[in-house]
Amino acid sequence: MIWDDVRGRADQVEMFRRTIRRGRLASAYLFLGPEGTGKNLFAQRLAQCLFCTTIADEQLDACGTCSGCRQIQAGSHPDFLRIACPEGKREIPIELFVGSREARGREGLCHDLSIRPMASHRRIAVIDGADLMNEESANALLKTLEEPPSYALMILIAANPDSLLSTIRSRCQAVRFPALDLADVADLLIAQGMVSDPSEAAAVASLSDGSLATAAQLLDPQLRQLRDRLYAGLAAERFASVPLAKQVLAGIEEIGGDASTQRRHAQWTLRFGMEFYRQVLRRLSEPGQPADASMIPQAQQLASRLDAGSAADAELIMELFDRMAAAGDLIERMTPVPLCLEGLFDDLGRIQRQRRPVRG
Ligand SMILES: [Zn+2]
Numbered sequence: 001m002i003w004d005d006v007r008g009r010a011d012q013v014e015m016f017r018r019t020i021r022r023g024r025l026a027s028a029y030l031f032l033g034p035e036g037t038g039k040n041l042f043a044q045r046l047a048q049c050l051f052c053t054t055i056a057d058e059q060l061d062a063c064g065t066c067s068g069c070r071q072i073q074a075g076s077h078p079d080f081l082r083i084a085c086p087e088g089k090r091e092i093p094i095e096l097f098v099g100s101r102e103a104r105g106r107e108g109l110c111h112d113l114s115i116r117p118m119a120s121h122r123r124i125a126v127i128d129g130a131d132l133m134n135e136e137s138a139n140a141l142l143k144t145l146e147e148p149p150s151y152a153l154m155i156l157i158a159a160n161p162d163s164l165l166s167t168i169r170s171r172c173q174a175v176r177f178p179a180l181d182l183a184d185v186a187d188l189l190i191a192q193g194m195v196s197d198p199s200e201a202a203a204v205a206s207l208s209d210g211s212l213a214t215a216a217q218l219l220d221p222q223l224r225q226l227r228d229r230l231y232a233g234l235a236a237e238r239f240a241s242v243p244l245a246k247q248v249l250a251g252i253e254e255i256g257g258d259a260s261t262q263r264r265h266a267q268w269t270l271r272f273g274m275e276f277y278r279q280v281l282r283r284l285s286e287p288g289q290p291a292d293a294s295m296i297p298q299a300q301q302l303a304s305r306l307d308a309g310s311a312a313d314a315e316l317i318m319e320l321f322d323r324m325a326a327a328g329d330l331i332e333r334m335t336p337v338p339l340c341l342e343g344l345f346d347d348l349g350r351i352q353r354q355r356r357p358v359r360g
Pocket residue numbers: 051052053054055062063064065066067068069070
């Protein structure tokens with residue numbers, strides 16, 4: 001089955017299969033869900049099933065070898081149209097819908113959709129990042145959505161439905177793509193060769209929010225280096241606020257990017273820190289349990305220096321966790337990153353000194 005490697009989407013596959021069997025395929029769908037949850041892959045597989053010349057549409061499968069399948073896989077099917085927000089741009093320009101000023105109405109997705117199919121009985125158009133259409137682009141597409149050619153199937157893909165005009169939304173059937181199961185994210189990381197070690201895959205997946213795109217960001221080598229510096233600092237027998245703050249800030253600086261990118265990396269750092277303390281706490285509450293694959297070794301080290309049965313130690317870790325979470329709120333509220341992190345590490349040191357020293 002062509003859907004075998006598409007994780008967690010059996011319901012959506014079944015919905016389309018039933019709809020096609022009943023002859024009720026709509027002319028426009030809106031795939032909604034966070035980035036990295038397989039919406040594009042699903043749209044491509046759906047198109048392949050509908051363009052496969054050897055398997056009937058209502059079976060919603062594809063042979064993988066006919067000319068239709070091969071053309072979709074090669075990205076060269078004449079009836080498959082796809083546009084997306086150009087690299088580095090914040091909006092999908094109007095030209096992609098209706099052509100350049102000189103060729104207005106004679107080029108672009110809306111024009112191409114008006115041409116009869118060449119190699120099949122449909123034309124399928126995918127608009128990736130439909131939430132990045134500006135008003136002009138949206139209005140151009142709206143005309144096609146209002147009077148679609150009988151052979152047209154339009155798939156709009158959006159992570160942020162609030163950015164879509166309500167007139168666009170109301171003309172599409174919504175299909176939801178919720179976050180993936182963390183186990184599926186871990187499997188996909190391995191299946192796609194992004195990670196080879198299953199415990200590393202589980203650890204990355206646990207922070208991914210069920211998004212393969214987020215997991216891929218987490219695999220950035222510099223971000224991992226930053227994470228490891230943080231873990232080492234948090235687990236150190238003598239917690240050293242000032243050097244740790246310096247190291248983490250330098251790490252964020254080294255990864256680079258604009259202010260909002262640095263803010264995102266600071267946010268990641270805090271989430272790593274929360275995960276670290278969460279694991280210490282879990283270790284303290286279940287001392288007899290064997291460490292699972294996604295356990296952070298440095299968290300285990302810190303937990304082993306604490307008393308598993310001690311309420312005071314559990315409270316200490318909870319207090320550290322809460323302080324880490326509060327820093328995340330500050331970053332969210334646009335507090336400058338250095339101010340936020342220096343204050344955080346200072347407080348983490350103070351809390352540990354006040355409660356009682358973490359024994360070596
Ligand atoms: Zn085929």
